[in-house]
Amino acid sequence: MLQAIGLTKKYQGNVALNNLNLTIEPGEIYCLLGQNGAGKTTVINLFLGFAEATSGEARVNGLVVKPGDPDVKKFLAYIPEVVMLYEKLNSLENLDFFSKIAGFNYSTKELQEFLIQVGLQPDAFYKPLGNYSKGMRQKVGIAIALAKNADVLLMDEPTSGLDPKATNEFSDLVIRLGKQGKIILMATHDLFNAVNVGTKIGIMRHGILVHEVLASEINASDLQKLYLETI
Numbered sequence: 001m002l003q004a005i006g007l008t009k010k011y012q013g014n015v016a017l018n019n020l021n022l023t024i025e026p027g028e029i030y031c032l033l034g035q036n037g038a039g040k041t042t043v044i045n046l047f048l049g050f051a052e053a054t055s056g057e058a059r060v061n062g063l064v065v066k067p068g069d070p071d072v073k074k075f076l077a078y079i080p081e082v083v084m085l086y087e088k089l090n091s092l093e094n095l096d097f098f099s100k101i102a103g104f105n106y107s108t109k110e111l112q113e114f115l116i117q118v119g120l121q122p123d124a125f126y127k128p129l130g131n132y133s134k135g136m137r138q139k140v141g142i143a144i145a146l147a148k149n150a151d152v153l154l155m156d157e158p159t160s161g162l163d164p165k166a167t168n169e170f171s172d173l174v175i176r177l178g179k180q181g182k183i184i185l186m187a188t189h190d191l192f193n194a195v196n197v198g199t200k201i202g203i204m205r206h207g208i209l210v211h212e213v214l215a216s217e218i219n220a221s222d223l224q225k226l227y228l229e230t231i
């Protein structure tokens with residue numbers, strides 16, 4: 001479970017996140033919306049331990065996040081806008097490398113199965129990452145999360161810059177991960193995608209979570225209206 005309890009972050013006295021209270025259960029896909037600077041990345045960074053809370057707590061499976069704490073890190077996988085991988089290695093080699101860092105030693109067949117699960121075409125397995133599209137890189141990023149057996153996936157604008165087909169494939173994959181019981185927190189500017197993929201949607205403004213709605217109870221057009229009224 002992911003929990004924010006009175007989570008607050010200030011940078012040089014400026015409030016980036018103000019008293020966030022949030023719970024995300026296994027199987028939930030929580031989409032966080034808000035204008036540039038609203039505080040979405042700050043939430044993700046606090047869960048990842050990339051930044052330290054000024055007050056309050058970020059908890060992962062009951063453990064309070066402290067920067068650099070390996071006990072919490074093992075539960076987490078991070079999918080940024082552009083997944084950073086070794087350009088000269090192919091996807092199998094990248095997956096093998098990052099799995100080993102996380103303490104897992106898989107056979108080639110097992111590594112291939114992770115890549116198949118995320119929908120990467122087998123003819124790409126042996127091509128260096130330098131030749132991959134953004135959508136393919138995202139898939140390798142998710143394969144790394146699966147290989148690491150992470151319970152929680154933290155995604156920061158993962159569909160930004162993806163074409164509609166790649167976005168659709170990515171969304172299907174995220175929905176499948178939710179059904180498998182993963183906990184997913186996604187910062188996004190894509191309202192349509194939030195309604196499609198999310199189970200819950202939060203709208204932030206100036207570091208405050210202003211609205212929280214169930215995706216099943218809102219359509220894209222009403223969400224857009226609510227969003228525009230909020231920001």
Ligand SMILES: Nc1ncnc2c1ncn2[C@@H]1O[C@H](COP(=O)(O)OP(=O)(O)OP(=O)(O)O)[C@@H](O)[C@H]1O
Binds near residue numbers: 187
């Ligand atoms: N390392 C930092 N140092 C100083 N201020 C920061 C830092 N990181 C974020 N901020 C500030 O905190 C606020 C929230 O930023 P954040 O990146 O969380 O917003 P965001 O909603 O993710 O925006 P975007 O959609 O542009 O990614 C902004 O005012 C930003 O300038």
